[in-house]
Amino acid sequence: MVQMGLLAWIVSALLTSGATLDELSWAFASAMGVIGVRAMAQWGYEVTAQEASLRIRQAARREVLGHLEALGPVRLAGRHSAGLGGQLVEQVEALDGYFARFLPQLRLAVVLPLTILVIVAWLDWLVAILLLLSMPLIPVFMALVGMGAERLNREQFAAVTRLAGHFLDRVRGITTLQLFNCTESATDEVYARADDYRRRSMRTLRLAFLSSAVLEFFASVAIAMLAIYIGFGLLGYIAFGPAPKLTLFSGLTILLLAPEFFQPLRTLSQHYHDRAAALGAADGLVALLSEPLPEHVGERSDQRNTDLAIAVGLVGVSVRHPGRGDVLGPLDLEVAAGETVALIGPSGAGKSTLLQLIAGFIDSETGQVYVDTGNGFAWMDQRPFLVQGSIADNLRLAAPYASDAQLLAALERAGLRELLASLPEGLQTSLGERGAGLSGGQAQRVALARIFLSPAPLVLLDEPTASLDEVSEAFVIEGLKSLAEEGRTLVIATHHPALMVMAGCVVRLSQGRIVTEQSA
Numbered sequence: 315m316v317q318m319g320l321l322a323w324i325v326s327a328l329l330t331s332g333a334t335l336d337e338l339s340w341a342f343a344s345a346m347g348v349i350g351v352r353a354m355a356q357w358g359y360e361v362t363a364q365e366a367s368l369r370i371r372q373a374a375r376r377e378v379l380g381h382l383e384a385l386g387p388v389r390l391a392g393r394h395s396a397g398l399g400g401q402l403v404e405q406v407e408a409l410d411g412y413f414a415r416f417l418p419q420l421r422l423a424v425v426l427p428l429t430i431l432v433i434v435a436w437l438d439w440l441v442a443i444l445l446l447l448s449m450p451l452i453p454v455f456m457a458l459v460g461m462g463a464e465r466l467n468r469e470q471f472a473a474v475t476r477l478a479g480h481f482l483d484r485v486r487g488i489t490t491l492q493l494f495n496c497t498e499s500a501t502d503e504v505y506a507r508a509d510d511y512r513r514r515s516m517r518t519l520r521l522a523f524l525s526s527a528v529l530e531f532f533a534s535v536a537i538a539m540l541a542i543y544i545g546f547g548l549l550g551y552i553a554f555g556p557a558p559k560l561t562l563f564s565g566l567t568i569l570l571l572a573p574e575f576f577q578p579l580r581t582l583s584q585h586y587h588d589r590a591a592a593l594g595a596a597d598g599l600v601a602l603l604s605e606p607l608p609e610h611v612g613e614r615s616d617q618r619n620t621d622l623a624i625a626v627g628l629v630g631v632s633v634r635h636p637g638r639g640d641v642l643g644p645l646d647l648e649v650a651a652g653e654t655v656a657l658i659g660p661s662g663a664g665k666s667t668l669l670q671l672i673a674g675f676i677d678s679e680t681g682q683v684y685v686d687t688g689n690g691f692a693w694m695d696q697r698p699f700l701v702q703g704s705i706a707d708n709l710r711l712a713a714p715y716a717s718d719a720q721l722l723a724a725l726e727r728a729g730l731r732e733l734l735a736s737l738p739e740g741l742q743t744s745l746g747e748r749g750a751g752l753s754g755g756q757a758q759r760v761a762l763a764r765i766f767l768s769p770a771p772l773v774l775l776d777e778p779t780a781s782l783d784e785v786s787e788a789f790v791i792e793g794l795k796s797l798a799e800e801g802r803t804l805v806i807a808t809h810h811p812a813l814m815v816m817a818g819c820v821v822r823l824s825q826g827r828i829v830t831e832q833s834a
Contacts, residue, residue, distance in 0.1 A: 729793075
C-alpha cells in the first residue's frame with residue numbers, strides 16, 4: 315500500500331506539479347526501499363509458513379505412526395500395507411498446501427482487503443462501495459466450487475489407495491500369474507485402475523482451472539469498472555457523488571490498489587483447492603486414527619526381572635477381539651528360562667493369539683504379562699518375513715554387523731550350504747518381495763538361519779514346520795533342537811509330533827484356555 319501510494323504521488327507530482335526528477339530522487343529511493351521491504355516480508359512469510367507446515371506434518375506423521383504401533387500388526391491385518399504406506403506418505407504430505415498456503419492466505423484475504431477498503435473509502439467512498447459489492451462474489455463462488463472439489467479429492471485419495479494395494483498384490487503374485495498365463499489380464503486390470511485414477515485427477519484439475527478462470531474474470535470486470543469510473547470522473551463526465559473531487563493522485567492510487575484489493579482473494583481461490591485436497595486426505599487419516607484401541611489393558615513388563623529363572627510369566631490374562639468376544643483366557647502360564655514349551659490344540663484354540671500376546675503384538679484385557687526381553691526376542695512363523703534384497707541383507711536384519719563368515723555358518727546350520735553353492739552370486743543373490751526366488755522350505759530355512767544369528771534368548775515359533783517338504787522339515791526340526799541345546803527359551807505352537815517330543819513342557823489349549831499342562 316505504501317509502495318502504490320508513492321508511485322501515485324510521484325506520477326502526480328511529475329504531471330500536475332511540474333516537479334523534476336532530481337527533486338523526487340528521495341521518493342524514488344523510498345519506493346525502491348519499500349519494494350525491498352516487501353520482498354523481504356514475502357520471503358519471511360513463505361519461509362515461516364513452510365516451517366509451520368513441516369512441523370505440523372511431522373507431528374501428524376508421529377501421531378499416525380504412534381496409533382499404528384498401538385494397534386499392532388494383528389489389528390492392522392485387515393488393512394493393506396500399500397494403503398497404509400500411501401496414507402502415511404501421500405495423505406500426510408497433502409496437508410502441506412493447507413497449512414503452508416491456504417491457512418496464512420485466509421488471514422491475509424481478510425486483513426488486506428479491509429485495510430485497502432478503509433484507504434479507498436478515505437479517497438472516494440463511492441469506489442469503496444463498488445469494491446464492497448464486488449468483494450463477496452469471489453468467496454461465494456469459491457465456496458461453491460470448493461464443495462465439489464473436496465468431494466472429488468476425497469474420491470481421488472480413495473482411488474489411489476485402492477490402486478496402490480491392487481498394484482502391490484499383482485507384483486507380489488507375478489510368479490503365480492505367469493504360471494497360470496494371467497499376466498495379460500492382470501496388466502489390463504492395473505491399466506484400468508490407473509486410467510480410472512487418471513480420469514479422477516483430470517476431473518479435479520479441470521474444476522480447478524475452470525474456477526480460477528471464472529474468478530479472474532470477476533476480478534478483471536470489477537477493476538475495469540473502477541477504471542471507467544475514475545477515467546470519466548477525471549474527465550468531468552461524472553458529476554455526482556465524490557467524482558468531482560477526484561485528483562490524479564487519488565484516482566491513480568485507487569487504480570493501483572484495486573488489483574492489490576482482489577489479489578489476496580484470487581490467491582486464496584488458487585489455494586482453495588489445497589484446502590479441498592487436505593480435507594480429502596484428512597478424512598482417511600481421521601478414519602485411521604478413529605480406530606479404537608483396547609479400552610482395558612492388562613499390566614505388561616518387558617524389563618529384565620530379578621528372577622532370572624523366569625522367561626515368560628502370565629497371570630490371569632485374557633484377550634478379546636471386536637466382534638468375537640474372548641478368544642483367549644483367562645489363563646496362567648509360566649515358562650522357565652531355557653525351557654522348550656509346545657503349545658498344542660485344534661485350530662482356533664488360541665495358540666497363535668497366545669504367541670502374539672507374549673510377543674507384544676496384542677495387549678491383554680486383564681491380568682499381568684511379564685516377558686524377559688533383555689536382548690529382544692526372535693519370531694518365526696510359517697510365512698517368514700523376507701524383504702526385497704540380497705540373502706545377506708535379509709540375514710543382517712537380525713545381526714547388522716555380522717561378517718560374511720558368520721552368515722555362511724548360519725546358513726550351513728540351516729541346511730542351505732548346497733543351495734548357496736549353486737548360486738553364482740552367493741550371499742549377494744537377490745530375492746524378491748516376500749522371498750520370491752526361493753521355495754517355501756528354503757525361505758523358512760533362511761528365517762531359521764536368521765534366528766541362529768540373533769542373540770535373542772527367547773524364540774517364538776508359530777507352526778514353523780507347516781507346509782514344508784520332508785527335507786526342509788527335518789532341517790528346521792534339527793535347527794530348533796540345536797537352539798534348545800544352546801539354552802534358549804522356545805515357545806512353539808505346533809501340531810508336529812517331533813516338536814512335541816523335544817519340548818520339556820506340552821500345554822494343550824482348547825477354546826482359549828489351558829486344559830492340560832504336562833512336563834516331559
